[in-house]
Each structure stands twice: as C-alpha cells, then as structure tokens.
Amino acid sequence: MKAKSAFLQIVFLVAIMTFMALPALAQLPPEIPREDTLIVDQIFRYSTPDNYNIWTTAGTEATRHAFGWDTLWYIDQQTGEWINAVAAERPIYNEDFTEMTVKMRDGLYWSDGVELTSEDLVTTINILKANPGMRWSSELALYVEDVTAVDDYTVKFTLTRPNPRFHYYFTVRWNGVYVMPAHIWKDVENPLEYTFNPPVSLGAYVLRETDPAGYWEIWELREDWERTTTGVIAGKPGPKYILTIFHGPNEKKVMAMSNHELDILMDLDYEAFQALINRNRRARSWYKDFPWAWTDEADTRVFAINQEKFPLNLKDVRWALALALDIVEIQTEYVGGVTRVTPIPQPASVFHMEHYHKQYVPWLKELKLDLGSGEFFVPFDETIPFKIADWAREQGYDIPEDEEAIINMFGVGWWKHAPDVATKLLEINGFTRDSSGNWLLPDGTPWKISIIAAPDEADAYRLAMGAMDQWEDFGIAVEIETLERNPFYTREHMGDYDISSTWGMAGGGNANFVRDKWPFMHNFHTQFYAPIGQASLQNHMRIRSEKLDEIIDKLSNLPPEHPDVPALEEEFFKHWVENMFGIHTVSFKKFITFDETYWTNFPASENPHAQPNYWFMGGKFMYPYLEKSGR
Structure with missing residues (x-):
C-alpha cells in the first residue's frame, strides 16, 4: 500500500502547485502598526484580485465577504444563535407562504455615507433576477413574482408559489444574498461584467490596498463602524486593520505563524499542525489536546x-x-x-x-x-x-x-x-x-x-x-x-x-x-x-x-x-x-489554528462564543471580540 509515502508526495505536489512563491508583501507598511493588525490566512491566491463583484463567480467571496458585504440573517455555526443583521427581525410570512415581508434595520450606512434602505434590497433582487449567471439568479427568478419597497425600511416579496423557506436565501451559513448599494448598481449597464472596484462596503471594513498578483489585501476598520451590523450587534470595533495573506504551502504557513507573522489560519495537514504547535507555544486549535481540530462545521x-x-x-x-x-x-x-x-x-x-x-x-x-x-x-x-x-x-x-x-x-x-x-x-x-x-x-x-x-x-x-x-x-x-x-x-x-x-x-x-x-x-x-x-x-x-x-x-x-x-x-x-x-x-474538521501572541479571545472549545471559521460570511461576528494581548 502506498499510504506511507502519501505525506511526502503531498508536500512535493503542493510545493509545485504553489510555485514555492513568497507573497508579494514582505512586511506591513510603516504606517500600520503590527499590534493593531490581525493577520489572516487568505487560504488561496485570488486569480482576479481586482474583481469585487462577488454576485458573480468571477469575484472571490472567501474571507472578503465577511469584511465588506452583508445580508439579512445569520445562524452562528457554533452557538446556533439566530442573528438579525440587515433585517431588524425574523421574516414575516402570510398564512399560505406566498408573501414574505422584511423589516430592515435602520441606521445602517454604506461606507460612502449613503444610508441603507429598502431600495437597496429591491434593486438587488431585480438585478439578480434579470441577469442569469449571477449568483441566486435562477432561484430568485423561480420564486419571486414581485418585490416592492413598502417604505424606507420595509420590503414585501410576492412569491410565485408557496415557499416557507424563501428566507433561507438570505440566511447565512456560507453566504446569503449580498445586498447591493442601489445608488451604485442601478446605473450599471452589464452587471455580469462590472467589477465593483473599489467596493462600497456595507461591512465594518473598507478596502485599503490590494496586491495586483492576488496574494494579499489590507482592510481597514471604518471610522463609522458603529453604523454596521457588527457594530450594532457586538458594540465593539475589532482590529483596526486586517491583512489577509496567502503564504502558499503548509510549511510556509507554519513558518509564518512560528514567527508570529500570521495570527489565524484556516487549516493544516496533521503533520504540519504538529510541527507548528511544537515550534510555537502560543499556537493552538479548537481543543488543546487530541483531536485538537474543530469538528462541527456543517459539511x-x-x-x-x-x-x-x-x-x-x-x-x-x-x-x-x-x-x-x-x-x-x-x-x-x-x-x-x-x-x-x-x-x-x-x-x-x-x-x-x-x-x-x-x-x-x-x-x-x-x-x-x-x-x-x-x-x-x-x-x-x-x-x-x-x-x-x-x-x-x-x-x-x-x-x-x-x-x-x-x-x-x-x-x-x-x-x-x-x-x-x-x-x-x-x-x-x-x-x-x-x-x-x-x-x-x-x-x-x-x-x-x-x-x-x-x-x-x-x-x-x-x-x-x-x-x-x-x-x-x-x-x-x-x-x-x-x-x-x-x-x-x-x-x-x-x-x-x-x-x-x-x-x-x-x-x-x-x-x-x-x-x-x-x-x-x-x-x-x-x-x-x-x-x-x-x-x-x-x-x-x-x-x-x-x-x-x-x-x-x-x-x-x-x-x-x-x-x-x-x-x-x-x-x-x-x-x-x-x-x-x-x-x-x-x-469536516479544520485545524483552525491561532497564535495568541498579538491577539486573544479567539473562539475555542472552552470559550465557544462564535464560529471560528472566519472565512465564512458569518466570521464577521468573531472579529469584534478579539482582544489585544498587550505583548
């Protein structure tokens, strides 16, 4: 049996796949203090780094969508908590489930200072319906007869057929229908080709800088973070800067976290994880001992x-x-x-x-x-x-x-x-x-x-x-x-x-x-x-x-x-x-591993305050609770 040679083969192939290349960002810009920056494993290199139209498959969702995008509801994968986000309360159906009413939260703002209103949600639905090939287009075309703004914060969906689960499309596990800024998108001639660059953010962070090669991005906390859903719900800001960076194969992630140049990563293979915790005494995963990894992701x-x-x-x-x-x-x-x-x-x-x-x-x-x-x-x-x-x-x-x-x-x-x-x-x-x-x-x-x-x-x-x-x-x-x-x-x-x-x-x-x-x-x-x-x-x-x-x-x-x-x-x-x-x-298991040198209060088995899978859209509710270590 060839199993015994599997690890060496994997390391070799992964090294070839990632070209053993270092990310283009060797260090943080001098005006960005390390102690104010959470450094996050970007998971993979963005092949279209300048495309922020994540309503299409051309734009990359992972990690990004927790920073600058939002939707109506979330269910935390760890706690099971239902979270009213852009929506102020749970969905309201009529008796035969042919209508769904959404009461939107007031006081939320886009990063350019425009208030979020029902027009944004209505515009989103109509654009997605009218453009096959965009995410959720086929589902919305199938189920939505009409969508109207009843007032500035109330939207009514009229469905083509009874559907008591229609709200699931707006309820996040991985993602949910991202709300578009109507004042930007209503004049877009070709929504499938539009890159939405620079992105106007509905999340707590705005894009500061992107690597043209797709290896890293820097996101900065909005000055008005209180006017976002994480600000309203958590009442805390989170790190001032978040650097997402793709290091490549596992050995480079291990090296980066061992040198305290990576605060949280998505996953490692078993051998790499063991090497890391042996080299960095402040690095750990969900459990402190066997089986270490987080095993409750719903996949x-x-x-x-x-x-x-x-x-x-x-x-x-x-x-x-x-x-x-x-x-x-x-x-x-x-x-x-x-x-x-x-x-x-x-x-x-x-x-x-x-x-x-x-x-x-x-x-x-x-x-x-x-x-x-x-x-x-x-x-x-x-x-x-x-x-x-x-x-x-x-x-x-x-x-x-x-x-x-x-x-x-x-x-x-x-x-x-x-x-x-x-x-x-x-x-x-x-x-x-x-x-x-x-x-x-x-x-x-x-x-x-x-x-x-x-x-x-x-x-x-x-x-x-x-x-x-x-x-x-x-x-x-x-x-x-x-x-x-x-x-x-x-x-x-x-x-x-x-x-x-x-x-x-x-x-x-x-x-x-x-x-x-x-x-x-x-x-x-x-x-x-x-x-x-x-x-x-x-x-x-x-x-x-x-x-x-x-x-x-x-x-x-x-x-x-x-x-x-x-x-x-x-x-x-x-x-x-x-x-x-x-x-x-x-x-699923994930060796979601974090280094507590600069930041603490990551979700863990003894402190399961939120889902630890930060690259999911719901990961946004982890960031506000991270605390500086003082080191």
Whole structure:
C-alpha cells in the first residue's frame, strides 16, 4: 500500500502547485502598526484580485465577504444563535407562504455615507433576477413574482408559489444574498461584467490596498463602524486593520505563524499542525489536546461523481469505487484520525449525529447490494469507529473505552473494505482485467479516472491522494489534477471532471441546530440541472432523479417544523445512499489554528462564543471580540 509515502508526495505536489512563491508583501507598511493588525490566512491566491463583484463567480467571496458585504440573517455555526443583521427581525410570512415581508434595520450606512434602505434590497433582487449567471439568479427568478419597497425600511416579496423557506436565501451559513448599494448598481449597464472596484462596503471594513498578483489585501476598520451590523450587534470595533495573506504551502504557513507573522489560519495537514504547535507555544486549535481540530462545521468531504461520465453513471460502478476504499486507513494515515466518518450526505457534527446518523444505523445495517444470481451483500461496517480507536491508542492518545463515547468521537461506521465485492459489481457490468490485473472497460479499453483537487483545501487533497493510492491498488489507472481554487471551481461548475475531491455537499443553508435539510436537497432538483459545458452552481454532479424530485417537491410545500419533514429527509438520504450518488467519507474538521501572541479571545472549545471559521460570511461576528494581548 502506498499510504506511507502519501505525506511526502503531498508536500512535493503542493510545493509545485504553489510555485514555492513568497507573497508579494514582505512586511506591513510603516504606517500600520503590527499590534493593531490581525493577520489572516487568505487560504488561496485570488486569480482576479481586482474583481469585487462577488454576485458573480468571477469575484472571490472567501474571507472578503465577511469584511465588506452583508445580508439579512445569520445562524452562528457554533452557538446556533439566530442573528438579525440587515433585517431588524425574523421574516414575516402570510398564512399560505406566498408573501414574505422584511423589516430592515435602520441606521445602517454604506461606507460612502449613503444610508441603507429598502431600495437597496429591491434593486438587488431585480438585478439578480434579470441577469442569469449571477449568483441566486435562477432561484430568485423561480420564486419571486414581485418585490416592492413598502417604505424606507420595509420590503414585501410576492412569491410565485408557496415557499416557507424563501428566507433561507438570505440566511447565512456560507453566504446569503449580498445586498447591493442601489445608488451604485442601478446605473450599471452589464452587471455580469462590472467589477465593483473599489467596493462600497456595507461591512465594518473598507478596502485599503490590494496586491495586483492576488496574494494579499489590507482592510481597514471604518471610522463609522458603529453604523454596521457588527457594530450594532457586538458594540465593539475589532482590529483596526486586517491583512489577509496567502503564504502558499503548509510549511510556509507554519513558518509564518512560528514567527508570529500570521495570527489565524484556516487549516493544516496533521503533520504540519504538529510541527507548528511544537515550534510555537502560543499556537493552538479548537481543543488543546487530541483531536485538537474543530469538528462541527456543517459539511462533509465527498468524492463527487460526475453522473454524465461513463462508466460513473452506473450505480454499481459507484458502489464498487466505495467498496474498494479502506476508510480506516484513509481516516488515520491520510487525515490523522481526528475526525468522524460519515456514510450519509450529512456532516457528523454532534447535532447531526443525534438527529441523523444514529437514527439511520438500523437501516444502514439492513442495506443490501444485489450482486446478481440471487447473491446479496451487506456493505455497512459498524466496527469502523472501534478500529480507528485502536489505531489512536497505538499512537498513545487517551481514548475512552465506552462504546458510545468512541462512536461520538469517530462516527457510527462506514462501508466495508470489500475489493472482492467491488470486483463482482464491475464484472456483472462487463468489466474485465488485463494480464496485469488492471481494469478494462466493457469495450476493452483501460479504465482511467481523473480526480480534480485543490491543495489549499488540505483534507480534500489528502483524501484524493488516499483514493488514488487505493484505487490504483485495486487496478484502476488514476491521476490527480492539481488545481488552484478558482479553476477548480470552474471545472466543477462546468462539469469538466470525472471525480472531484470536494466539500460542502451536506448541511445546506442552515448549519447546525436546524433540522431542515431542504436547502441542501433542493439543489438536486432537475430544474437546476445543466448539461456538461453549461454552468451549474447547484448540481455540478449532474444528478437527475425523479425520486429526488418527488421528495423535494413534497418538502417544498411543507414548513420546516412540519412533522412530515424528518421522514421525507430520511427517504431522500436513503435514496442517495442506495444509489451512491457521491462517496461521502469523513465529516469536516479544520485545524483552525491561532497564535495568541498579538491577539486573544479567539473562539475555542472552552470559550465557544462564535464560529471560528472566519472565512465564512458569518466570521464577521468573531472579529469584534478579539482582544489585544498587550505583548
């Protein structure tokens, strides 16, 4: 098995991918004091750094949208708190959910001194509806019949059909419909091409300087920060300056934080994290000890499978790929054993484990695959978490003996490593092996698979390496296409891939603490389908299923709290698993690591005051609570 060489391969490939280049900003400008500046891992290099039109895919959202953009509501991913932001109160529906009224907060201002009013929200909706290709355009065109400003701070939506979840489009997990400054956008002739540069900010920060090469940006606290949603809600300003900077591969991030030149970073691979905390005694992640990482982000890691690529369009082939994987080795050797496995398209957070994973175990144990000729196979393996626990004990970690505690730590189970069964599934579909044991397609040509992966998403890349190693051992020719983040997204949206080692296909619009998965599910309705070569932001796997359509349509007509919702969700997830539309592997974990040399009061397990994933739009509510260390 090739797992033992995986880390060296990853370091080598990541180094090539990022050209081992130093960011263009070697030090802060002299007029910006280090003690007033929070330095943030930018995650990736912006390929279009001068484009701030994040209502299109040409503009980059990550990290930026927490500084200068805003929307109506948020749900904090850690605390579960509902936050009224641009909206002053929760959405107001009429009895049949065909109208939604928004009461907007008064006293909010754009960074150029213009007050935010209902005209801004109305203009936003009308522009997005009228311009296919912009974010949320298809959804708003589908559901919005009319939108009107009742007064300066009240907006009324008239919907084309009942939709008790329409407010989800304006409720942030990752993002929500960004409100546009009407006084800027109403005169824009081509909203798809407009770069919105310099951006007029609705957030607490304004853009001060950008690297033309996309490696860094400096944002400065607005003088009138009290007139923004974070100012109103938190009542605190936050750091005066925020520098976002892309250092490149993990070893450079470790070096920067070891030298106190990086205050918070998104993620590291396991080895890099260990190296960092050994070099910098003030650096830590969510937990102070094993498993260290934050494990409650509402996403899963998934091998997304392009359903329009032969032979991946065959259910048996997708199952064969899953059964050819050894999840224990992948979870331990490739991601350090610090997260939970998940056999369903839901994150294995504490909340989701209780409401989904544990509830579905009896069904998972009864699930059978038809191998033909009257032979069936039970694929679920509930011993997986205990095998991972044994590995962790061998590493010297303190692991409880209680079975429930082990399940809570490592998940409910996953699919058996059964290459013999995978072989049968392929053979009944006409696959054969050559004299070297390599798989041939039914037409006799070699079976080759390409996996696209972005190395700045550490776990996704390592999982791709694990899959490549194990599928090659099984006899499939596999290559990894290493892509920077923007081209990675483009390839996904256009369907230009076989398998994508990706994320985000899980919790949907309402993070933890909300048992309603319609925001995730509705993306897979065939009304959002687009063939390969046409952009599909919602369903890049090109799934088409009448059964899923039927379930989604039923859910769409029920309010989130309706008693029939859990049963319909279960039906959806069972159909997904039976067809193995995507191979979900592990729940998200992030070594979100912070250095307390200059700043303290970061969210942590003993102080979980806000979500720590700062690059999400809701990360904006972390910044005001950071405190200078005085060092």
